[in-house]
Amino acid sequence: MRIMGRRRALVGVLAGSLLLAGCNAGPGQVGAAVIIDGASVPVDRVQQMIDKAVREHPYGQQLAKEHKLDLVGREIVRQEILHKLTERAARREGIRVDESLVMAALQKDPLATPMEAKQQDAPETSVEQLVARVRDHREALIDAALQSQLGLKYLDKLSVTFDFSSVSSTDATGGDADKLREQAIEKARRFAASPNAAAELIAQDQQTSDTQAGAGQKLPAMQSPATAATVLFGIQPNTVAAFQPSPQQPLWVVVVMRERTADKPVASDQATQPSAQQLAKVGVRLLQPYLDQVDLKVNPRYGVWDVVEMNLAANEASKKGIVLPVHGAAPQQR
Structure with missing residues (x-):
């Protein structure tokens, strides 16, 4: 397209x-x-x-x-x-x-x-x-x-295949929002414990009616340019990420990336025309892999780098999520 x-x-x-x-x-x-x-x-x-x-x-x-x-x-x-x-x-x-x-x-x-x-x-x-x-x-x-x-x-070549689970609540204010973040980060650490850990935990979550979970989900970037700007499209295979897709929703998603391709156009009958602003944000997200290629040191007075947001957070507790390698599985390159 x-x-x-x-x-x-x-x-x-x-x-x-x-x-x-x-x-x-x-x-x-x-x-x-x-x-x-x-x-x-x-x-x-x-x-x-x-x-x-x-x-x-x-x-x-x-x-x-x-x-x-x-x-x-x-x-x-x-x-x-x-x-x-x-x-x-x-x-x-x-x-x-x-x-x-x-x-x-x-x-x-x-x-x-x-x-x-x-x-x-x-x-x-x-x-x-x-x-x-x-x-x-x-x-x-x-x-x-x-x-x-x-x-x-x-944008028309990028596609990801991932497994996921979620952490949600009916209230995203105050201490409950902090609790959701802690639960999502803890689940991400459990996913990253071994190559098989995420599959086992997601299988359990799929049996729970109040938890959204799934395996082998495939999403072309063209299908959702807004999502393509998130950390979901920036991580490499054998990497786990926990993030909140929308600050307005009391829902966190924990994903383990299985495959990320960007070498040829991806067919999609649900392609969405991106705005100029969305296109720029996707471009910023595509800079994420380059972070591993530079020696970056930020003065603590300006905060710490938050790869989930591709931004600086005031401190570790202010980061919008976490990205972890799966223990025992080497990340693959794009």
């Missing part, structure tokens, strides 16, 4: 996707916010960008009043990490952005408009937009276009 014209898709991304879309540091990390393959981003640079966000954008000023500038710092570090991963992926995949499209986008520069104090988008999306505006605009636009091009290249 033809997803969309490449040039049309990239023009859309360049023109608007971004509008949508300290302590305990080791000797080598003193003064660095993050170190990626030996290249460091200084804490001072991150602070300068935070200052710019407050100085030039009413939304940044609002975040300062709400004492939420830590969100901006974490997003700056996140985008620096994704920038390096995107460059690596682009080199390996042989993808690039047409320079004429970059110049055309910069002439209209969708990132030039200051962000108002009140935003309609979710806070994480608004903070992402804010940081894109305080970065080098050319770099930010190219990153977004390359990520979308990566998503475009693989």
Whole structure:
């Protein structure tokens, strides 16, 4: 199935996707916010960008009043990490952005408009937009276009086969939400105990009426572009992941990946046309395997990397899930 014209898709991304879309540091990390393959981003640079966000954008000023500038710092570090991963992926995949499209986008520069104090988008999306505006605009636009091009290249080829079980509740607030997370992570650890552990536990769960579970589930990315942006499509075979598909639903899913293919188009009679924003998010998820190829050190003042969200979490307890290798089974490569 033809997803969309490449040039049309990239023009859309360049023109608007971004509008949508300290302590305990080791000797080598003193003064660095993050170190990626030996290249460091200084804490001072991150602070300068935070200052710019407050100085030039009413939304940044609002975040300062709400004492939420830590969100901006974490997003700056996140985008620096994704920038390096995107460059690596682009080199390996042989993808690039047409320079004429970059110049055309910069002439209209969708990132030039200051962000108002009140935003309609979710806070994480608004903070992402804010940081894109305080970065080098050319770099930010190219990153977004390359990520979308990566998503475009693989969306119709990517397919996963997995076994799964679930942990659910009628209430997802307060302590019950924390309990669900703990139960899901504990189940993931049990799945990862041995190559046969997950199959045995899922067989038991299938006999329980209040637990959703199944084996050999196959899902092409084209069937659900939104799901293709989740950790389900980022993990390799013989890997377990526990995550919450939707924060609004009191349901966690624990999966063990059996097969992940991305070498040829996958036939699907339920293909869904992706939006430019979904395409970009799929591209970011496709950067996940590259994390194993870089030496990444994040200054604890900015949090810890959360592979489930492809984002920084404030601390280990704030991570949105867990990814584990199956003990005794070597992960396969894509």
